[in-house]
Amino acid sequence: MKNSEIDRTHIPFIIMIAVIILLPIIIPSAYIISVMVFVAVYGVLALGMGILIGHAGLFSLAHPVWFGLGAYISGILAARGWVSPGIGIIVSAFFVALISCIIGAPILRLRGYYLACATFALLLIAQIAGGQLTNITGGHEGLLGIPSLSLGGFVFQTDLHYYFLSWALCIGCFWFCSNLIHSRVGRAIRSFHDSEIASKSMGVNIPKYKLQLFILTSVMASLAGSIFCFYLCFTVPSFFGFHLLVELLMMIVIGGIGSIQGPLIGSFVILWLRELINIYFGKIFPVMTSGVDSIFFGILIIIVLIFMPRGLAGWVEQSFNLGRRTYAYFKGPGA
Amino acid sequence: MTLLSQIIQYAISGITSGSIYAIVGICWSTVFLITNVLNFATGEFVMLGGMLTWLFLGLGLGLAPAAMIAIACTVLIAIALERLAIRPVRYPSEITYMVITIASASVIKGIILIACGSETRTLKHFIDIEPIRILEATLTPQVLFVIGVLIIVTVGLFLFFNLTLFGKALRASAFNFNGALLIGIEINRFRLFCFGLAGALGALAGIVIAPIAFTGYGIGLMTGLKGLVAAIVGGWSISGTVLAGLALGLLEGFGAGFISPGWTDALALFIMIVFLILRTLSFYPRLKKEPS
Numbered sequence: 001m002k003n004s005e006i007d008r009t010h011i012p013f014i015i016m017i018a019v020i021i022l023l024p025i026i027i028p029s030a031y032i033i034s035v036m037v038f039v040a041v042y043g044v045l046a047l048g049m050g051i052l053i054g055h056a057g058l059f060s061l062a063h064p065v066w067f068g069l070g071a072y073i074s075g076i077l078a079a080r081g082w083v084s085p086g087i088g089i090i091v092s093a094f095f096v097a098l099i100s101c102i103i104g105a106p107i108l109r110l111r112g113y114y115l116a117c118a119t120f121a122l123l124l125i126a127q128i129a130g131g132q133l134t135n136i137t138g139g140h141e142g143l144l145g146i147p148s149l150s151l152g153g154f155v156f157q158t159d160l161h162y163y164f165l166s167w168a169l170c171i172g173c174f175w176f177c178s179n180l181i182h183s184r185v186g187r188a189i190r191s192f193h194d195s196e197i198a199s200k201s202m203g204v205n206i207p208k209y210k211l212q213l214f215i216l217t218s219v220m221a222s223l224a225g226s227i228f229c230f231y232l233c234f235t236v237p238s239f240f241g242f243h244l245l246v247e248l249l250m251m252i253v254i255g256g257i258g259s260i261q262g263p264l265i266g267s268f269v270i271l272w273l274r275e276l277i278n279i280y281f282g283k284i285f286p287v288m289t290s291g292v293d294s295i296f297f298g299i300l301i302i303i304v305l306i307f308m309p310r311g312l313a314g315w316v317e318q319s320f321n322l323g324r325r326t327y328a329y330f331k332g333p334g335a
Numbered sequence: 336m337t338l339l340s341q342i343i344q345y346a347i348s349g350i351t352s353g354s355i356y357a358i359v360g361i362c363w364s365t366v367f368l369i370t371n372v373l374n375f376a377t378g379e380f381v382m383l384g385g386m387l388t389w390l391f392l393g394l395g396l397g398l399a400p401a402a403m404i405a406i407a408c409t410v411l412i413a414i415a416l417e418r419l420a421i422r423p424v425r426y427p428s429e430i431t432y433m434v435i436t437i438a439s440a441s442v443i444k445g446i447i448l449i450a451c452g453s454e455t456r457t458l459k460h461f462i463d464i465e466p467i468r469i470l471e472a473t474l475t476p477q478v479l480f481v482i483g484v485l486i487i488v489t490v491g492l493f494l495f496f497n498l499t500l501f502g503k504a505l506r507a508s509a510f511n512f513n514g515a516l517l518i519g520i521e522i523n524r525f526r527l528f529c530f531g532l533a534g535a536l537g538a539l540a541g542i543v544i545a546p547i548a549f550t551g552y553g554i555g556l557m558t559g560l561k562g563l564v565a566a567i568v569g570g571w572s573i574s575g576t577v578l579a580g581l582a583l584g585l586l587e588g589f590g591a592g593f594i595s596p597g598w599t600d601a602l603a604l605f606i607m608i609v610f611l612i613l614r615t616l617s618f619y620p621r622l623k624k625e626p627s
Contacts, residue, residue, distance in 0.1 A: 059430055107608070109615040112429045113373050117563065118611045121604035124560070128601040242556060246441055249434050257430070291448035298442035305431055306423045 012261070013175060020167045024160060033159045037231060039271050040166035044173050044224040046251040046263035048217030051177060054258035055186070056213055057193035059112065061245055062103075062119035063221055065126045068240030069096050070222025071229035072130070072137060078230070079145045086151045089226040096222035097215050104214040108207065123245060130237030142236035149230040162231045169227060170264070173220050178260045189213060250297055254304050256311025265312050270297070340471035345592040346585060351478050351547060353584020354485035355381075358540040359562025360569060360576035361492065362533035368509035368571055369529045372421060373429070375436040376413075378559020379443040380534050383409045384541025385550030386447050389456045398461065406538045412443070413534025414527055422526070440555065447552045455551035458542075477546050484543050488536060489577055496573075505529075557600055564607040 024033055049063040073092035078085040107118050130137050137143060149156040149165075156162055180186050191199035192206050200206055229235045247270065255266025274293065281292050308315060359381060366374045387405035392398065416439050424431055461480055466473040496502040508515035508525055516522055541550065548554075565583055569575030583606070587599045 053430060059433070106612045110611055113433070114567075114611050114614075116429075116433055117373075117567065118608045121560070121608050124557075125601045125604050125608075128598065132595075132597045132601075246437060249437065253434055291445040294441040294445035294448075298438040298440075298445065301438035302420045302435055302442075305435055306420075306425070309426050309431075 013171065016171060016174075020164075020171070024163065030159055033163050035271060035275060037159065037162050037166050039268050040163075040170040041224045041228050041231075042247070042251065042271065043170050043264045043267040044166075045221050046248050046255070046267050047170075047173055047177060047260070048220045049248050050252045050255070050257070050263035051181070051189075051260075052213065052217055053252060054262070055181060055193060056189045056210065058108065058210060058214070059116040060119045060214065061116055062122045062126075063217070063248060064240045064244040065123055066096050066100060066218035066221035067225040067228070067244070068126065068130065068235075068237070069099065070225030071235050071240070072143065072225075073222075074226040075143050075146045075229040075235055076136070078147055079143060085147065085149045085230060089149075089223065092226055093219050093222045097219050100215050100218035101211065104211050104218075108210045108214060120245075123241070127237050127241045130240070137237070140236060140238070142234055143229075144234060146229060146233045146235075148233070149227075156230070162227065166224075166227050166231070169223055174260070174264060181260055185209065246294075246297075250301055253301050254311055256313030256315075258310070259313040259317075262311050262313035265316075269312065273297075337471065340469070341592065342589075343469055344472040345588040347472060347474055347478060347588075348591075349585035349588025350581060351481050351544075351584070352587060353581040354481050355540050355544050355558065355580075356561045356565045356583055357485055357577040357580025358488055358536055359558060360565030360580050361488065361573060362537045363559075363563050363566040364569075364571040364573070364576055365529050365536075366533045367566070369505060370417075370421075370526045372432045372436065373563075374530075374533065375433065375559065376416060376440040376443060376555075377533060377537055377562060378555035378557070379440045380409050380413060380537025380555075381541035381544075381558050382447065382550065382552065382555035383412065383443065383534075384538030385458070385545035385554075386451050386456065386541075386552065387538075388542050388545065389458060389550065390451060392458070398459075402542050405542065406535055409534045409538035410531045411534075413530040417527055417530040422523070440559075444552055444555065451552065453552060455549040456545075457549050458545040460546045461543075475547065477543070481543050481547070484539060485577070488539070489573060492573055561600075561603050564603050567607060568610050 023036065045063060045067055049060070052058045052060050052063070070092050073095055074085065074088040077083050077088035077091060082088075083091060103122065107115070107122070110118055131140050133139070149162075156165060181190070188199065188204045188209055191202065191204060192209070196206060251266030251270050252263050253266070254269060255264065256262030274297075277293055277296060304311060310317075359377060362377045362380065363374065366372055366377070384405055387408055388398075388401050391401035391404050394401075396404070416436075420435050420439055421432065424435065460475065460477050462476055464476055466475045468474075496506055504515070504520050505525060505528075507518075508520050508522060512522070544550075561583060562580070565580035566576050568583070569577070569579035583603055586606075587603060590602050591599045
């Protein structure tokens with residue numbers, strides 16, 4: 001009984017790893033590989049934000065800030081040649097943890113709309129600062145001269161290297177988060193999503209868990225940001241602004257609020273839909289793709305929220321259950 | 336320019352932008368108090384006012400009809416937003432409302448981007464007379480229009496909410512939703528009305544500010560957020576929002592003049608964060624505990 005249950009929880013990971021390894025062998029296309037790198041990076045980001053929003057009920061919109069800080073700190077350290085890129089990633093993750101702890105401690109006292117407003121303001125302040133501090137960040141022209149990532153003598157150069165690195169991070173974070181959510185800490189986190197008073201009276205130390213979760217997800221975002229900046233060798237503040245926030249919200253909503261696998265599904269679906277729009281609408285409206293893009297995705301979010309509040313993950317689960325019930329029905333009683 | 340006239344100049348520009356923030360703040364608070372929706376598309380109403388007026392002026396209409404049609408269109412869009420995107424939500428929560436309004440703002444922005452292009456636009460000044468000179472500072476007549484609109488809106492809303500039966504019913508439903516339902520106030524009609532009112536006021540603000548500040552498809556976000564700052568700092572009441580909006584505008588005017596124009600947006604947002612955090616520190620219960 002125990003063995004079969006462990007096997008069942010491992011199945012999604014085994015399938016994911018198999019698909020990730022087989023994909024470049026079956027379809028060796030540089031275009032698909034490079035889009036899949038973005039799917040992994042945005043997947044890590046959306047996963048962290050989805051846990052904050054869906055499981056803990058913390059409506060924190062400052063997630064792109066940690067992503068951007070991770071990218072900028074490791075990028076600056078590597079571009080100025082102060083430390084090697086591998087150490088730079090760890091240093092930036094440490095700094096982001098420190099900063100998110102300092103900011104998170106007062107800001108997580110807020111709830112609901114007010115938390116959302118404060119973190120949204122934080123996002124825009126960070127973007128303005130990124131544009132204004134020209135001598136540190138390079139301003140709106142962007143940070144140039146970031147070298148390739150090297151870890152212990154191995155230099156990451158081709159798309160395929162970054163593909164495996166980013167998916168290793170993504171699957172690692174996914175595995176960690178799904179274990180976390182089903183552990184004692186995860187149950188505590190889900191309990192204060194529903195009622196803070198009830199979970200407080202059961203003895204859950206709410207501020208401590210909130211802050212820990214906030215720091216954890218911001219470190220995940222920072223690691224994703226570091227890989228993002230080494231992959232592109234270039235960053236500008238507008239990568240990490242309002243546009244990224246809307247994209248992340250889309251991934252979470254379309255994937256499904258309150259499920260672990262939802263944000264990953266959302267990241268995959270959104271990025272490939274965007275590529276399709278760019279390919280097909282790029283021919284019809286060559287100039288207006290960003291307008292078409294925001295109209296299409298805005299309407300998609302509204303439709304999903306009204307007609308499919310649990311998103312794609314909920315839909316998959318529903319059809320899976322339906323399939324199981326149909327199977328049991330045809331197999332007859334005693335199955 | 337002497338220091339005194341510099342101060343006057345910055346104060347004028349501060350009061351101008353402050354009046355706009357006050358009107359936008361009133362848009363946020365009318366919607367928020369009655370429907371409990373924090374409508375992130377409020378800034379887009381301001382943008383719609385300016386851009387639609389520009390569009391209709393381009394079709395050869397006069398200023399007054401163009402402005403009227405622009406306001407009417409914005410009201411229709413705001414009502415459609417409530418009816419088509421916000422009311423049908425099955426499990427209303429703060430998160431759902433917020434994501435839906437952010438998505439609607441993105442849709443409105445995209446439509447305007449396709450219809451009007453990405454260039455910044457400007458309208459002509461409403462009346463074409465010489466700027467008034469105070470010492471060495473100049474006061475364009477358009478500023479008087481902006482301040483006049485703020486005064487008319489504030490006084491009009493004050494009279495509406497305090498003297499008419501409809502306004503009193505609105506205040507009642509903001510105060511106690513279930514109580515208002517119980518005495519037979521039609522909440523759904525009121526929600527539509529609040530969105531329409533916010534759309535009209537936002538569009539009006541967008542039209543009167545368009546000759547001074549540039550308008551473009553992307554101005555909605557920042558204008559809307561500063562209105563939100565005014566509404567939150569002013570405690571969601573009309574008088575508080577107007578005072579907070581004017582104070583914010585003055586602070587920004589002086590900040591842009593004496594420190595650096597690049598950081599003024601960050602200053603307003605920083606004030607909001609600090610204010611929100613200070614609210615959570617519970618001074619009030621401690622004050623209440625003292626023997627009276």
